[in-house]
Amino acid sequence: MDERDWDLWGPLVLCLMLGILLSVNAPPSQSLAVFTSVVVIISLGSLVVTVQAKLLGGRVSFFQGLCVLGYCVAPLNIAALVSTFVHLIYVRAPIAIAAWAWCVWASVNFLDGTKIEQQRILLAVYPLLLFYFTLAWMIIVQ
């Protein structure tokens, strides 16, 4: 993706879709809270991870970081879709973990391109792990 060619439509659609999928399956009293927390987690999480990568010396533009991290949520959407129809935890958990691994792999590829030094790359990746794992956890336990 070109450095200047970012858009936030994709991340917005993916975020809303994930929020809707998770809140539809939640108990009615909690569905609004679940939707709110998904949107908040995705927006705040992308923000924090992007700022963290910049602080560690990565050469990433702010909105491009938000854009890529938003698009990388796509595999978790697939896992949420599967979890909507399958309620067996022995199916949900491996699929969610696989989707989590896919998300992390995709965003690490992005981070590698931001020229963070090799000895710091794990510091930049770790917030990503936490961020996507939070979402994957919400998918598993819904």
Place this chain on the structure above:
Amino acid sequence: MAYVSIESDDRMEEGPEGLQFQSFLGTDARAASNPTAAGGSSGFETEGAARKSSGFWTVEYYQPYFDVDTKTVLRRCYSTLIPTSRNYLSTHLTPAADLYGPFWTLTTLIFSLFVFSSLASSITAYLSDPAASSPTDPIEYDFSLLSIAVGIVYAYGLGVPVLLWLGLRYLGVGEWSVIEAVAVWGYGQFVWIPVAVLCVIPVPLVRWILCGIAFLISGFFLVANVYPILAAAEAKGVRLIIVILVLIHAGIALCFKVLFFSYYVKQIGIKDPIDAPIPAEPIASLATRFFDM
């Protein structure tokens, strides 16, 4: 060898932009690969200039506080577990303290408290009544626990050191920066993360022992590193602040134990004297089942 005497007032006013030993070995490599990095600390003057020229709302202002490598952060984390790190500030937090470690340690702590507490409650629910729950039941978790965790951990890990630093500055004591204070508190809570993982074990005595160990290790770390700062004051009364800090720390340890590590449905061993505030299933019938097994 002539030493220039430095006024204590001047030293107190110096933050991270003051005289500090800067290692240029890493920065040279960085400068070679990142010639146009904005605010990159490729030298002492550049760092000072970058800090002066950018406002506190820019990313470059905070970049000096994230000038660490993975190895450094990990070393700072696990050296808090060793009870002999009295001079943590001078041996490990050189040349400057960082904000990455404390912030992410606290965030990981929130995360692990919440996740493992939910896991513990579902495990105990499953263990005590395997017939009722099935693999298709979702794990029930309490969102309010998450907000409580966020509030407590950030207030203690970030608020207390900042307040302490402000108080000490007001009293004219303490030659440490607020970043070092936050770093001591943030890294000091690292021991609670493995304890949170281990507290999934549903035996009350084990959980109390684990929490006690965590309290002692992190408490010792805090006291050993904060007391020298307090002892440098002229007024002897400042040293009593350490007692208040220990009491606050004990309160936090108790909060963690009661709020997050108290899910018992089946009693194994000695009964826990403090019950969970969030109601669990009735234990009367389950206790008889346990003794009949």
